[in-house]
Amino acid sequence: MAEQDATNAATAPQAATRIPKDSFMTVPADPRLETPQSATARLAWDGSGASAGEHIDYDCTAAHLDVRADTGALIGRMFSMTYVAVDDEGRADAARPVTFAYNGGPGCASVPINFGGIGPRRVRTDGVSHLAHPIVVEDNPCTLLCQTDLVFLDALGTGWSSVAEGADTSKIFGVDGDADAFARAISQWLEENGRWTSPVYLFGESYGTVRNAVLMRLLGERDVKLAGVTMLSAIFDWVQVQEGEDLYHLGMMPTMAAAAQFFGKAGQGVGEDEWFQRAMDWNEDVLAPALLRGDRLDPAREDEVARQMGEFIGLPAEHIRRARLRITLDDFRRNILADEGKVCGRLDMRFSADAPVAVQSSNAWFAGEDAADDAVESSWTSAFRRFLHDELGYRGPARYLSSNYERVGVNWKWTHEEPGKDGESFAPNVAYDIAVAMRRNPHMKLAILGGRYDAATTYWNVVHDMSCQFLSSELKGQVEWHLYGCGHMAYVDVPTLEAMSRDMEAFYKRA
Known part of the structure; x- marks a missing residue:
């Protein structure tokens, strides 16, 4: 495994709950933290099936974004894969939406949602069977690139995203520190690409939905206005993962029945x-x-x-x-x-x-x-590595940390400063962040997507968590729900991928 408008400066009680702008560290930037040169290629996508006849020229860039504290100290460098549609003269459209996408873990890189799901290239899957050689990569007829430019980000400590020497990982590997790092990386991308007035969207899967929830609030507090957020295979209240808790067993029961x-x-x-x-x-x-x-x-x-x-x-x-x-x-x-x-x-x-x-x-x-996981994960990563090597000419390190749970996840700081509450919560419920963000930015759209066979982030719990926020009918009207006949990684299932593509097209077109 998004935010809202800038907050009124007069809301002092709320300000006390926010993550300090310079919460990471004060050590100077580390000159030894070297990364490969970025690489860009002009590529083309041609639709098939329902999208037959469509054509998109796009620039694909593999690069790193500096994640810096407000002092300028380097926190880390976040690997990004960017897909930007261009016109016949090779120009991007600043009015086009841009979506920042990622998986979760915590400790997972973004390859699955990219080469498995919504990127312009996709590994062909085989129902619920394990994939074998040859690994077949094709233009993804359901890519979200048809609706928005895409930026896939690897969390610090995963993929090729590195933490600066001297950085305090206890302030990075955690609910609030992770969101802070992503907020900084997203702002850096918007600045480098001159896209500050583009409609900004977030697309997170699994723990990426926890990240989304905190970002919905945090980015708004930092004057990045969000147009919409997609939560795929969501989890909001961390109590539900604890065996013996009633919410755990209530969440599991419908999924087991399916x-x-x-x-x-x-x-x-x-x-x-x-x-x-x-x-x-x-x-x-x-x-x-x-x-x-x-x-x-x-x-x-x-x-x-x-x-x-x-x-x-x-x-x-x-x-x-x-x-x-x-x-x-x-x-x-x-x-x-x-x-x-x-x-x-x-x-x-x-x-x-x-x-x-x-x-x-x-x-x-x-x-x-x-x-x-065994059925598809390695095929996605292999296809991703070949694409970078052969088509972009990008030379990354031999080891790509598609999952780094043993160093990131096991050291995760689960405490969270929930908005409107005093002190830290040791079992975060980020549904409060979502509700606060939506109340501050009532024009922001929210799509919640789930699968009935997903036992990692069960659908009943998400329905329950959101119902406990008591949103107004107007704000509830900004939320759309989609339940599919799939598991956690919805895009493995081609019928689900096609349905999700139709739903996402309508979501991005929705006023």
Whole structure:
């Protein structure tokens, strides 16, 4: 795995909650932090399928953006891949939207959303099967370049983005520090490219939606006016990732029901959308009050809820009863296909792989084993590297940190200064940042996209989080929701990619 208008200077109480402008460090810039020379090529995109006959000439640039503190001290250099449409004379249009896009992690680079999803080139996927050689790259008929110029950014410490020597990573690898670094990089790109009056959009996936939420507020406070924000596979309230928390189990239940139906274990003869909605409704009407009662729940009622839940998620009622109605994701992944000797995926539960042998019993290790990720990730990165080498002539280091969780994610500072609250929250809920940003900038559009098979960032939780912000009907009218038959990386699924492309076209055209 965006913001709002500049804040009125008179709002002193709000100002106290904002991230200090120079919160990173005061060490001087490090002259030894060297990066490759930037590279640019003039390329062409030709549409196919629904976009047949369309043609775009564009400049593609691989480069680094200096991320500097207000003192001028170098914090790091952020790698960027920029795609800018040009006219017949090679000129960019400053009135065209520009979208800053990224994945999440924390600790992941932006290749998946670029070469897997919305960039002008895309690796051809094969449903829910693992990709093999040859790796086929083609013009992406669903690229967002048709609507907007694109800038893909790698978070500091990932991809080829480097942290300056002497920089305090405890102020970079965290909710607020990460957003601060991205706000600085985005402002730097706008300055270098003279695009300050272009409509600015954000497109974040997974943890990138946490980043989006804080940026929605922070960029507005720094006078970068946002036109719109897209949240793909969103997560806002961090409590939901904690097993044992009611919000965790409520979020998982509809997603498990969707997976059970996909594997033929439940919901036969019912349409996918109807089945998922039934699960969402039962989740709130039946499971939620049962979980809230804990051991005060009547045993007979617990038996009945377990029976009904089993009909939704395809596991035996007694198994659910022993777990006190609290089935964890790993429990479900290990058991839903156990009779076939397989386990299902996490990012996209439709993917499956052979189960590990019994001695490989580590829960921490199993949580990171994911057929959905194994199926596509390396193919995306290989295609990206070849594109840079052969078509841009860009020579990056041999190691590209597509995922650097062991150095970035494990050291992440999860505290967050939520707007309007005193002190730091140790379990951030960035839905508050979204609401504040939208109240300050009521013209900003927000698109929330999710997949029913995504067990990493479950759809029910996002619906719940936003409903707890009590936005006015006018602000709710600025939010659009799209639920797809996909997992976390929506663009793996071609029908979803096509649907998402249509929805994004309408989103960018919307006044």
